[in-house]
């Protein structure tokens with residue numbers, strides 16, 4: 001008997017993802033093109049438009065992908081985090097809590113291809129899925145020092161005590177809303193470094209880093225132990241990235257999504273059940289959720305007896 005078309009399509013899809021899974025195991029990262037995730041040009045346009053709108057609202061000037069910020073930006077005393085490794089001047093900022101902005105950002109957080117690869121990194125799936133959201137951020141970056149000579153190389157699961165195992169404890173999806181090339185300030189990583197299960201040996205490891213070049217709409221999925229950072233942008237305009245950060249359920253979230261994310265928004269997305277599971281709402285230990293028995297009063301007990 002011929003299996004239903006939908007089942008064979010799913011099987012083909014799963015087989016197709018095998019190559020990405022293998023790459024995740026061997027290299028610690030993989031790049032999935034828009035044709036595979038379904039995040040096509042119109043989705044990238046919608047995400048970009050919403051993001052640039054928010055930048056204008058929060059920062060006070062217009063932003064375009066072609067020209068960057070319309071005015072000079074003043075960071076005051078802020079010196080960046082990864083920038084401090086090489087004493088570089090920040091040439092980017094991050095917006096947080098993107099999934100509260102608009103449905104397009106939530107749809108991306110439950111993208112079936114991306115979440116399936118994230119599941120692979122944590123080694124669990126379905127009702128046993130250990131993956132949870134940690135935070136939903138973006139990087140808006142323009143020409144400048146970037147992270148300086150160190151390329152800001154780091155491992156995302158640095159805060160988790162070692163020894164680390166083979167399975168990831170954090171895992172990341174960097175959605176590229178603009179083309180990634182070396183000159184445009186691409187993601188940098190040391191392939192296979194997740195297998196060292198250690199922090200990067202700066203500055204020596206910089207020579208082993210390579211740029212990940214890919215067209216807009218691609219997603220770079222990577223293991224929390226992978227040594228990564230980025231090259232400085234040397235061209236005009238913006239590099240736009242959404243960094244959707246996941247965690248194993250045993251690890252604390254960066255953003256208190258389980259406690260504070262508006263639950264009604266979780267219902268307004270492409271897969272509310274998956275969003276709810278990944279958000280990690282509803283631990284019964286945050287308040288007295290489980291029912292309690294009532295003590296039977298002596299009179300009642302006597303009557304019953």
Ligand SMILES: O=C(O)CCC(=O)C(=O)O
Nearest residue numbers: 139156172187229230243
């Ligand atoms: O592209 C970058 O600036 C690095 C991104 C990064 O470190 C992250 O998303 O964890």
Ligand SMILES: [Fe+2]
Nearest residue numbers: 154155156228
């Ligand atoms: Fe990172």
